[in-house]
Amino acid sequence: MNEPPGPHDHVPVTFAGEPIDRARVGAILVHGRGADAADILGLAAELDEPGIAYAAPDAAGHTWYPYSFLAPISENEPGISSGLRVIDALVNRFAEASIASEQLLLMGFSQGACLVLEYVAQHPRRFGGVAGLSGGLIGPPGTSRDYPGSLEGTPVFLGCSDVDPHIPKQRVLETAEVLGRMGAAVTMRLYSRMGHMVNDDELAAVREILWALRGDPSP
DSSP, X not given: OOOOOOTTTTOOEEEEESOTTTOSEEEEEEOOTTOOHHHHHHHHHHHOOTTEEEEEEOOGGGOSSSSOTTSOGGGGTTHHHHHHHHHHHHHHHHHHTTOOGGGEEEEEETHHHHHHHHHHHHSOSOXXXXXXXXXXXXXXXXXXXXXXXXXXXXXXXXXXXXXXXXXXXXXXXXXXXXXXXXXXXEEEEEETXXXXXXXXXXXHHHHHHHHHHHTOOXX
């Protein structure tokens, strides 16, 4: 059954780093509300890791869905489903370039982190790594989290402030529990009174995932 059209069905995607047809490791980076692909690719520049093919989609209107990720899911449709299809298409694009999901990092910040985390929960398999920076699974409190399937040991990093104005600490804890139950190897770090931002410790955690995917020893 075909999905109805969504706002992000034909959004541009920016590729950076190693050309996708030469890379052995890929990364899909998903930006937050009010940002764009160039913003999230700024994190790739900060990571400064060679040999990675990066792909960053641009949300239509600079937002993947209109309301808080804690709102009833129906109020944020068709944005959520359309955004999830964008990620799925990029996973398939990397697979066509012989970069399997096991060699693929999915990373998002804020609204993008929520979308990435929801994607991996709904499409479980072994991924090379997942980094949810200031985000959590989508839906209001009490949303069913009975996702079928296994993440097969996927390394998942969750980083967030303990007082983030947009991401309740409880949702980060719930996300860690759900993904762990699905078979992910979850590392969660809550940072005392940090703002809604990405810090150096989070970038270091992402680098470690990339080093492992490239087969590099940690410095």
